[in-house]
Amino acid sequence: MTKCPRCGKDVSSRPGTICPRCGLRVYEVNEKVRCPEPSCRALVSKKLDYCPKCGCKLKGYNFSEFIKMARSKIDETLNDKF
Ligand SMILES: [Zn+2]
Numbered sequence: 001m002t003k004c005p006r007c008g009k010d011v012s013s014r015p016g017t018i019c020p021r022c023g024l025r026v027y028e029v030n031e032k033v034r035c036p037e038p039s040c041r042a043l044v045s046k047k048l049d050y051c052p053k054c055g056c057k058l059k060g061y062n063f064s065e066f067i068k069m070a071r072s073k074i075d076e077t078l079n080d081k082f
């Protein structure tokens with residue numbers, strides 16, 4: 001058994017559980033993902049966008065996109081000089 005994080009009702013901790021009182025999908029809240037930061041690796045709720053421990057982004061974490069963004073920033077800076 002686990003407690004519903006919204007209303008506090010005792011609900012089953014089995015996967016797929018929905019709180020019978022408030023309808024919250026308890027399993028989604030309890031689902032954990034590992035922080036992508038190699039020095040952190042904290043287990044955090046899937047509901048969160050950012051890791052509470054190191055503050056890095058959990059959703060849509062894409063390294064190649066980050067590189068692309070950094071590159072366009074450099075291009076911008078270079079273009080400003082001319
Ligand atoms: Zn509930």
Ligand SMILES: [Zn+2]
Binds near residue numbers: 036041051055
């Ligand atoms: Zn982290």
